[in-house]
Amino acid sequence: MRSEARTGVWFVGARGSVATTAVVGALGVSHGLAPSTGLVSELAELDPDGLTPLGNLVFGGHDISSTTLTKKAESLVAGGVVPAEILIAVAADLEAVDADVCLGHAAGEETTEEAVERLAGDIADFRRRYDLVRVVVVDVASTQPPVDDPEQLTCLDDDLPVGAVYALAAFRAGAPFVSFTPSPCLRLPVVIEAAARAGLPYAGCDGKTGETLLKSVLAPMFVMRALELRSWTSVNLLGGGDGETLSDPAAARSKTVAKRSGLDAMVGRSVPGPMHIDHVEDLGEWKTAWDHVRFDGFLGTRMTLQFTWEGCDSALAAPLVLDLVRLVSAAHAAGLSGPLPELAFFFKDPVGATEHRLSEQWRDLVAWRAGLAG
Incomplete structure (x- = not known):
């Protein structure tokens, strides 16, 4: 039945x-x-x-x-x-x-x-x-x-x-x-x-599983606090089949476009800063993202946020x-x-x-x- x-x-x-x-x-x-x-x-x-x-x-x-x-x-x-x-x-x-x-x-x-x-x-x-x-x-x-x-x-x-x-x-x-x-x-x-x-x-x-998930929480925080984002640098280290696939620059372009577009949309302008995706075979099913964020506070005081995300992609x-x-x-x-x-x-x-x-x-x-x- x-x-x-x-x-x-x-x-x-x-x-x-x-x-x-x-x-x-x-x-x-x-x-x-x-x-x-x-x-x-x-x-x-x-x-x-x-x-x-x-x-x-x-x-x-x-x-x-x-x-x-x-x-x-x-x-x-x-x-x-x-x-x-x-x-x-x-x-x-x-x-x-x-x-x-x-x-x-x-x-x-x-x-x-x-x-x-x-x-x-x-x-x-x-x-x-x-x-x-x-x-x-x-x-x-x-x-x-x-x-x-x-x-x-x-x-x-x-x-x-x-x-x-x-x-x-x-x-x-x-x-x-x-x-x-x-x-x-x-x-x-x-x-x-x-x-x-x-x-x-x-x-x-x-799918939004790791670093971009954090960005979707943190980027609005800067906007709501009227803090001026100067740059956002992202380094992504991937193992496994996904990392191997993304070692191809053409395939990596699809990923970086997706990751970049959300940040710019939340801030309302293009945010400078390089974005890297690198294959590290030894990581296997795991991935690491390191982000370095520079921003200005009151009176132009320059400040920095850094975070590391380590997770199992699957x-x-x-x-x-x-x-x-x-x-x-x-x-x-x-x-x-x-x-x-x-x-x-x-x-x-x-x-x-x-x-x-x-x-x-x-x-x-x-x-x-x-x-x-x-």
Whole structure:
């Protein structure tokens, strides 16, 4: 018998660190093996009882990697991300999820139309096999470079970014789409038009997990205190696959644009200062950000703020991914379509929104969720 709360989660990059952590985490929390720490959707303000329970999420996805979810999870245990006892307890469930990971799309191996048709078929088949009320597709794959001339791209263009191909496939399959990466897909006219034709909601882009999260709290503080920001220098050290991807200057440009735009918007002008993203292989799943902020106080007195953020990228991102699945699922159930600007709280560069201040984003999110619940 069909369960109205049963929702599919289809990951693009299903065997990567973020997706694996999200699956293990959802299984662990739903089995009572771990607390819900980090899950915003479990806060009372967002009415968690009205959202799909974690235990009613069914996972699958696409990936071009042949590494199994179990092997990836074992590496996360070794890296101090996933507790070994949780992996042992959910090992059978994880193997079942891995069986629902299909071969992903790599640029140049098939035409865009062939890829969209094949990928959409995988998503639709997943929904039918598990008799799901809906599937939410979430892109947690590697960052892609920005697009220089988006207006010229069509759904038949074989130069379409990989993320856009997955978005088109999601919409063809009738599935809402979330871009957790800084890839440009949700701002391409061809993708926006496809979502409009399908009448589906979407959210993105680039999950706000670390340094930018702090900026969204600290930058408004300077503005509210009438302190003059002179410069804001950021140095980001990343390990793992994300760090390796961002060692490519073209891919790093997508990330730095997203990180820079929010700061400038909150302050109301361009804030000087370099921003670096460097790959440090030894960091593994962890990342470190060091920020040096110069500002003027009363009578022009020059002062400095420095802070260091050290965190585990996958453990910071995974609960937000689950939050977004539950909230986008609720939006879809309510018949919403188009961009979901009220979910800006979760993103560095929110599609459809101009608000970057965390407190204001939280206010908007809570009000939006109350409207849905009502």
